Amino acid sequence: MTTTPITARLAVLIDADNTSPKQVSALLEELATYGVATVKRAYGDWTTPQLGGWKAELNRHAIVPVQQFAYTSGKNSTDSALIIDAMDLLYSGNLDAFALVTSDSDFTRLATRLRESGKTVYGLGLRKTPQSLVAACDIFIYLEVLGERDEPSQPDEPDDAGEASTPLPNLQSLLSRAVNATADDDGWAHLSAIGSYLRSADSSFDPRLHGFPKLVALVEAQPYLTTTGSGSGVRVGLKGKATPASAPTRKTAAKKSRAQPNG
Structure with missing residues (x-):
């Protein structure tokens, strides 16, 4: 692109x-x-x-x-x-x-x-x-x-x-293809690579069309995806296909921090 x-x-x-x-x-x-x-x-x-x-x-x-x-x-x-x-x-x-x-x-x-x-x-x-x-x-x-x-x-x-508004593509199909196309051997893909793929595959792709201000918020809201890392190091995988990461996913880490009592 x-x-x-x-x-x-x-x-x-x-x-x-x-x-x-x-x-x-x-x-x-x-x-x-x-x-x-x-x-x-x-x-x-x-x-x-x-x-x-x-x-x-x-x-x-x-x-x-x-x-x-x-x-x-x-x-x-x-x-x-x-x-x-x-x-x-x-x-x-x-x-x-x-x-x-x-x-x-x-x-x-x-x-x-x-x-x-x-x-x-x-x-x-x-x-x-x-x-x-x-x-x-x-x-x-x-x-x-x-x-x-x-x-x-x-x-x-x-x-x-x-003409009527152009219909949005199937989001699950589009994101799944993006992850598969950019993932490494362990099934994890860098968020930046996913973003580049999406823009190349569909020049009109925009997270805001799906109600999210950023791509990271969009992928984190999808139940069939899992994420790990933070900032520029966010990686995305398909649930059940990506090899478990050494560090807890962002969603899992957030849940654990809420569950731990203050000591």
Whole structure:
């Protein structure tokens, strides 16, 4: 899986026609964990009342609005403007990664093209985002996990806007495969290796989609998994398959400490 350092220079390109301004603060905060947002641009027809709520957010976050008139009814010219800018930025050679904020499958080819050029691509969109775009990104983050969902009212949505939310994969099957794929001969897998596998297998995997803030909390809550170690040394095994560790598991140790009387 491609990764970028925390000091990576990011281009954040927002499809304002398909993104609510109320989600901007949360998504920029999320992207700050991946790098520095050197370029921040939002694309849309700013003469339309549908984008009126964006003004305050553009000023607050120093996002540059890019005007694109809708010359033909029913055609989204915003897509073309964003794609052209993305390619110009790619060839400038000053950026390490791109963040495409959209739920529109029309940007699938752009994402794959940027990755072909060695750039990391982060996608951010709603759960209705087509799987083609999700899979085209190194990491895809659903906006619903960043805060309350608040979609803008739009008269001319893209063809895929009416699709239902993408169903979550079977969690037990996914985690079991991850442990088996990364475990050593004793049946134990490092949590960091599991995390890397999960992101490689499913770019949209996120513990927050399952109600947990971190991966370690998610695996500890699964009855078919057992954990040992702490901090960066946490290891995970399938119950009944992993060789008993020399040290008690985190869950077992916690139970023993509660059971012991104060002496």
